[in-house]
Amino acid sequence: MAQSAALAAAAPTEAPAAKPAAGSSSGAVRLDAAAIAAKFTELGASPKGLTAAEAAERQAKYGPNAIVAHEDSRWEKLVGYFWGPIPWMIEAAALLSLIRQDWPDFIVVMGLLIYNAIVGFWQDSKAASALAALKKGLALKARVLRDNKWMTVDTAALVPGDVVSVAGGETLPADLLLIEGKYLSVDQAALTGESLPVSKAVGDSGYSGSIVRQGTMTALVTATGNATFFGRTAKLVASAGAKSHAEKAVIQMGDFLIILSAALALVLVVAQVHRDIIADGHWEWQHAGAIVQIVLVLLVASVPVATPAVMSVTMALGALALSKQQAIVSRLSAIEELAGVDVLCSDKTGTLTLNQLTLQAPIPWGKAAPDDLILGAALASQRQSDDAIDKAVIAAVKDPKVLDGYKSVDFTPFDPVSKKTVASVTGPDGKTVHFAKGAPQAIAAQCGLSEADAKGYFDAVETLARSGTRALGVARSDDGKTWTLLGLLPMLDPPRPDAAETIARAKALGVSVKMVTGDDVAIGGEISRQLGLGDHLLVASDVFGQDSGPEHIAIDAARAVEVADGFGRVFPEHKFQIVKALQERGHIVAMTGDGVNDAPALKQADCGVAVSGATDAARSAAALILTAPGLSTIINAIMEARAIFERITSYIYYRIAMTLNIMLVVVLVYLVYDFMPLTAIMIVVMALLDDIPIMTIAYDNVKVQDSPVRWNMQRILSFSTIMGIMALVQSFGIVMLGMFWMKSPELMARLPMDLSHIQTMLFLQLCAGGHLLFFVSRVQGTLFRPPYPSLPVLAAVMGTQIFAIFMCAFGWFMPALPWLLIGVVWAYCLVWTLVMDLVKVIYFRFVNARERRMSLIDASIGPVVPG
Numbered sequence: 001m002a003q004s005a006a007l008a009a010a011a012p013t014e015a016p017a018a019k020p021a022a023g024s025s026s027g028a029v030r031l032d033a034a035a036i037a038a039k040f041t042e043l044g045a046s047p048k049g050l051t052a053a054e055a056a057e058r059q060a061k062y063g064p065n066a067i068v069a070h071e072d073s074r075w076e077k078l079v080g081y082f083w084g085p086i087p088w089m090i091e092a093a094a095l096l097s098l099i100r101q102d103w104p105d106f107i108v109v110m111g112l113l114i115y116n117a118i119v120g121f122w123q124d125s126k127a128a129s130a131l132a133a134l135k136k137g138l139a140l141k142a143r144v145l146r147d148n149k150w151m152t153v154d155t156a157a158l159v160p161g162d163v164v165s166v167a168g169g170e171t172l173p174a175d176l177l178l179i180e181g182k183y184l185s186v187d188q189a190a191l192t193g194e195s196l197p198v199s200k201a202v203g204d205s206g207y208s209g210s211i212v213r214q215g216t217m218t219a220l221v222t223a224t225g226n227a228t229f230f231g232r233t234a235k236l237v238a239s240a241g242a243k244s245h246a247e248k249a250v251i252q253m254g255d256f257l258i259i260l261s262a263a264l265a266l267v268l269v270v271a272q273v274h275r276d277i278i279a280d281g282h283w284e285w286q287h288a289g290a291i292v293q294i295v296l297v298l299l300v301a302s303v304p305v306a307t308p309a310v311m312s313v314t315m316a317l318g319a320l321a322l323s324k325q326q327a328i329v330s331r332l333s334a335i336e337e338l339a340g341v342d343v344l345c346s347d348k349t350g351t352l353t354l355n356q357l358t359l360q361a362p363i364p365w366g367k368a369a370p371d372d373l374i375l376g377a378a379l380a381s382q383r384q385s386d387d388a389i390d391k392a393v394i395a396a397v398k399d400p401k402v403l404d405g406y407k408s409v410d411f412t413p414f415d416p417v418s419k420k421t422v423a424s425v426t427g428p429d430g431k432t433v434h435f436a437k438g439a440p441q442a443i444a445a446q447c448g449l450s451e452a453d454a455k456g457y458f459d460a461v462e463t464l465a466r467s468g469t470r471a472l473g474v475a476r477s478d479d480g481k482t483w484t485l486l487g488l489l490p491m492l493d494p495p496r497p498d499a500a501e502t503i504a505r506a507k508a509l510g511v512s513v514k515m516v517t518g519d520d521v522a523i524g525g526e527i528s529r530q531l532g533l534g535d536h537l538l539v540a541s542d543v544f545g546q547d548s549g550p551e552h553i554a555i556d557a558a559r560a561v562e563v564a565d566g567f568g569r570v571f572p573e574h575k576f577q578i579v580k581a582l583q584e585r586g587h588i589v590a591m592t593g594d595g596v597n598d599a600p601a602l603k604q605a606d607c608g609v610a611v612s613g614a615t616d617a618a619r620s621a622a623a624l625i626l627t628a629p630g631l632s633t634i635i636n637a638i639m640e641a642r643a644i645f646e647r648i649t650s651y652i653y654y655r656i657a658m659t660l661n662i663m664l665v666v667v668l669v670y671l672v673y674d675f676m677p678l679t680a681i682m683i684v685v686m687a688l689l690d691d692i693p694i695m696t697i698a699y700d701n702v703k704v705q706d707s708p709v710r711w712n713m714q715r716i717l718s719f720s721t722i723m724g725i726m727a728l729v730q731s732f733g734i735v736m737l738g739m740f741w742m743k744s745p746e747l748m749a750r751l752p753m754d755l756s757h758i759q760t761m762l763f764l765q766l767c768a769g770g771h772l773l774f775f776v777s778r779v780q781g782t783l784f785r786p787p788y789p790s791l792p793v794l795a796a797v798m799g800t801q802i803f804a805i806f807m808c809a810f811g812w813f814m815p816a817l818p819w820l821l822i823g824v825v826w827a828y829c830l831v832w833t834l835v836m837d838l839v840k841v842i843y844f845r846f847v848n849a850r851e852r853r854m855s856l857i858d859a860s861i862g863p864v865v866p867g
Helices: 002-010 033-043 052-062 074-080 085-099 103-126 130-135 229-239 245-279 285-302 307-324 333-340 370-379 388-395 400-405 440-447 451-466 499-508 521-531 540-544 555-563 572-584 596-604 616-621 632-673 680-699 713-743 745-750 755-777 791-810 819-861
Strands: 141-146 149-154 163-167 175-187 198-200 211-223 327-329 343-347 407-412 420-426 432-438 470-477 484-492 512-516 537-539 566-568 589-593 607-610 624-626
Touching (some): 033 211, 085 103, 163 175, 245 632, 307 333, 307 680, 327 632, 343 572, 370 432, 370 470, 370 484, 420 440, 440 451, 440 484, 451 484, 499 521, 512 521, 512 572, 521 537, 521 566, 537 540, 540 555, 540 566, 540 572, 589 596, 596 616, 632 680, 632 713, 632 755, 680 755, 713 745, 713 755, 713 819, 755 819
Parallel strands (some): 343 589, 512 566, 537 566, 589 607
Antiparallel strands (some): 141 149, 175 198, 407 420, 420 432
8 A cells, every 4th residue: 555655746746835734744844864853852752762750750741642622511411401592481481380389380391391301412412422433543552662672551651752663554653753664654544535545754744543554663752642633633523513503593583582571571560560559559469479370371372392392303203214315314403404505515535536546548658558558567566455556457457367377476565765566477478577666757767768758758747647647657677677668557536426416416406515635636626627516626724824723714714715616635624624614604514524534524514424434433523424325315315404494494483473472462362351361281282282293294295495595583583473463463353252252242142151261262263273374384385386285294283173172162171162163263263374375475475576686686796706
């Protein structure tokens, strides 16, 4: 695998920054002997290692070589689910029920509060294992030079200044500076995103958590624990994470209802006190109990007690549907976030590409044939090797049996000095021939090309480099002294077959795709061009600069991120910053990835997506895990998420409108007629009857939008308020009808009734009108056009309404209502449904037309592009 460095010279490069980016490998500078000596002096160490006493002293100063990050305890997280606008409202209602010893109300309300907390806590716990998965990537034991002798110690015991030995198959135990040995082949793809192992020599740096593939070297420990490149990644994971838009929307909804309920409670208290003191002229303590009861009823009416449960169940059933699309949801809020995603940041290697080096059309030199070129490269490879280049070359041989005709005599493996592999083989004719493959510069020097030939040769290399293609030089010798150039083998990690189609579908859904890769911009740019992503790729370190940090992103950098098609030479800090910059520009961002290096950005993103084959750290940090290769699954997930979002939004419309209706009708009837139209238990039962069947909304038929959808609280609150006021007029009308009935001697003679019957009538009207309001609010067009409600929704609603009718007819928990009045209430509700459907259609036509005008104005202005 070490020979991957042979392609480095053929890959396009740029001048390194004066000061390399933190954690950078491609931008890192190889130190000379003087700089290495200076590093020893800086750390107060020597090539002979530390003494046990020095190590103990430094352990006390720097702490253990382990990832330490502060995270809230599980108890703190659990308590958090009882803190917030809606929990406060539920808790206040429960407290008043407890004070009044109203046990049925108390049990129902507290049961819902505890259920909501358990569901949220369970989901959060599933997503809290990212840091633990990162820690698993650290080496457990290390060979260290202490007291002038080699010993094996726990990795946690290493300190800056230690001298360690690392070899093939081991994990680097800390950040290191290589000080002695020939070379190391290090696989750091999971940390930096580089698609091939990197060859390192004396003076190079190595990162904690990287895997050594070949070689043995001695190194100086330069950083441990959280100070390592790996540690900074883990720290980013621990600190990453944004509050979901669903959480923000629920908080806004709770704030709105709290303010309204507090204002209405104040009105009720003032009215009651006025009646008790001014109207009646005296005050007694039982009056305080009456006021508490009034406030309790209003609080219960104002709390959408089942809202968190309905949203959780709806998203959980949606998660089940997504699992059938080969997308596993680890955080429920990811569903509504995915529906609103308008920017998808995608890792390149293994996500957009196959992560399999493939030979492109050979470029033969002189009289060599293309097959001769491939055969020569294959003979200079090891057939049993796991090296990506060897495997690609051997796979390109048309007839593998041809290789059986050659017998290996000698093989010189790749090393970073010669930058080539050399093989001596005996052919079918019994003659010994020699083949070499490696970096184009090394092969050219070995062949001694003339100035004219060298120009043509390196022009070809440069042309390949500009297209983002790596090149491998191949040569042959009959005597082992004079070498003949056979040509160049272009090598490319090809795009996945479905990647271009997937990206096109994403764009059709209004999702902008940006490539984010650890490879150079030219390599990424070629893949980007092939996939139709655009060719405006930026070097990440150039965008953010050396002084930029995760908590401070300059506005110019954020704008540059917004207009770029992708980024090259990207490291964990950069990926995190890219996501955060886009979020600060108002975008809802999805980030795909598969490595440890992707974990911070995956957790910070609104919807982190771990692709098939991702590391444990990436899967733990992600909110969505794809089990099928590539990105095609994510399109189905987006469509499903948008359908789920439409279902939840229609529920929120209905729930806010109904809550407003119940609160306002309680206050209005109390002020006008001086009686409580509903009891607290009636309100809770009604909320359950309304919301439990609505949980089948997860199976409802909806129209999937062809653009990202997100929470528009202005629209939600305005439409819900209009529907709530219409419903209030409807509910108050049924109370007026009952009061009129009671004042009509003729009607009372035919069918006597009292205030308790009006309560039952209002209860039935709210139950029936609530579900009819849901049918109105579930679509923007008229309810008489598709998409029609699904069979599960219709069956659940019809079953609930039949149960509510029987409750009222037979007087379960309330006075019985004659069948005649039940029919009157239902006829009344059906007529009002037609009126409300008409009002809804007019509202959405007006609002949609206004939003289209605003969109056209924004489009005419265009985005602000930084100069």
